[in-house]
Amino acid sequence: MSEETRKRIAMAIKELGYQPNIIARSLKQKTTMTIGVVVFNIMHMLTTQVLHAIEEECQERGFHVIVSNSDDDPEKEKKYIEMLRAKQVDGLIIFPTGKNADIYQKLLEERFPLVFVDRMVPEVKADAVLLDNQKAAELAVEYFAERGYEHIGIVTPPLVSHIVPRMERIEGFRQALVKKGLPVVDDYFITTEIPRIQKELTRLYESGRLPEALFAINDLTLMEVLYFIKGNHINTPDELAIISIDDVPFAHVYTPTLTTISQPTFAMGKKAAERLFLQIAKKSEHQPQVFRFSPTFIERGSVKEKTS
Amino acid sequence: MSEETRKRIAMAIKELGYQPNIIARSLKQKTTMTIGVVVFNIMHMLTTQVLHAIEEECQERGFHVIVSNSDDDPEKEKKYIEMLRAKQVDGLIIFPTGKNADIYQKLLEERFPLVFVDRMVPEVKADAVLLDNQKAAELAVEYFAERGYEHIGIVTPPLVSHIVPRMERIEGFRQALVKKGLPVVDDYFITTEIPRIQKELTRLYESGRLPEALFAINDLTLMEVLYFIKGNHINTPDELAIISIDDVPFAHVYTPTLTTISQPTFAMGKKAAERLFLQIAKKSEHQPQVFRFSPTFIERGSVKEKTS
DNA sequence: TTGTAAGCGTTATCAA
């Protein structure tokens, strides 16, 4: 193309106010430069942060992202996956409910680019990006143990077999207790729906069986624990020490400052996007892999040295 | 269409594994059932919450939403608006940087569905959904005044004329002071970049000129104030009372609990989506309107009754 | 009720 025609074209674009129609291009090229993300809980700190990283990574590559919230409802998740596919997204990053194994599997068989985040589905051999949950639980227990704590509890939503991180955290917690020679007390496993955690904790407290330390497995349960200690005027860390997973933005301004175990959300989001783009680039011969990210222990003030 | 053919079609769909291609439909129908949202700061509490409401409203109507983060950079904002338009989104909800008046205006002239949120652009007559900022500032000052506070400061990022809420909050603050017969002290206007707020506050404190009460105009400035009081072991509310705008998730578990002025983020997101859909439905004869939402004062524990 | 053809705005192919 000659320099002159190039100019003439530029002129024409301007004069006619030409605006390209990417939809038409997409129809022809069979690529939309758009990926879909389906999350099971948009109110979760982890979700927000990972989403942010995914978005950043996508914007750099000129991709757009459409986010849908399945609200942990498998039916909704199914519907959104279908809609997103109908919209011809080039790939899907899913924070799975875990209950649509058949659909995930079909995606896989069609070699449709797919990455799981946070949770995974063991029977579906897809890329997955998650925390080393066992390690996270271990970190918490060891830290407590080394400071002389013996009665350690865990606070989590109900055990559900297909919700992998939760299972892994509880199981990691249990094993770490055993490894440290600490008692495994049933009462100390507060495994109930978020809105009931308060009541459960208060019940324990009033019956004088509250443990000395609590491990909150995510930001949502942490909030309940904090509300509980506030409502009952419990002193932290003297009466009750706390460690939780997830970054909460106020950990360093809270009194006491909160000792937490942080997930590398940014790296996780970046990795998820990277793996997806890898699949998009060469759909065949992709070796699915599970990536376990190491948690970071952030020592702050909600656990003290027990000198008793 | 007969019942039988209906069945036969359903059969064929299943057997052939037919998947509709919405892209092709969009090309023909000139509607994508997708809206674009461009926000200037995704890390802002308000943004997250309004976004959530918008998403919910859209999902109910079968629309998808593509979110882009302009990072308060007009160039990026411009680029994203263009890309979104090229992608044929049916409408745009913009949390504007405020610096692309010409582009917003062009959108308007083309009768392209457009709603501003949080900030507005006075010279562009488009739908806008924002807080009654003046009222919010008034609420704070009055509450302080009625409890005997005289030395009241405000903490905000720098004054920038095109950032409407910030201007309105500061101006509302100033006017409320005057109205209440309170002194307007230059020193008490901490108007500096977020990362410098700490230093500024500390400087005031060390020179003994810290006001008795502080009004933080958003969640980000609040975090700085909290970090400051934490670092300098300042007692709240005894030494320094605090009121801030925006919901922070820990307001009720913090010690003391935080008195805040909440924006009805959910209603605002819903309204923004509604207005957009109204424009999409009948592009012509749409009367742009500015919607001012009333802030809600939530009395908690970071302000005390001054009995001196 | 069913079938056929044209057209949406691109890109790709092939000829000129």
Added chain:
DNA sequence: TTGATAACGCTTACAA
């Protein structure tokens, strides 16, 4: 280098 033509997968209009 340029220009014409077909094709992407759907909807719509019209004819059978």
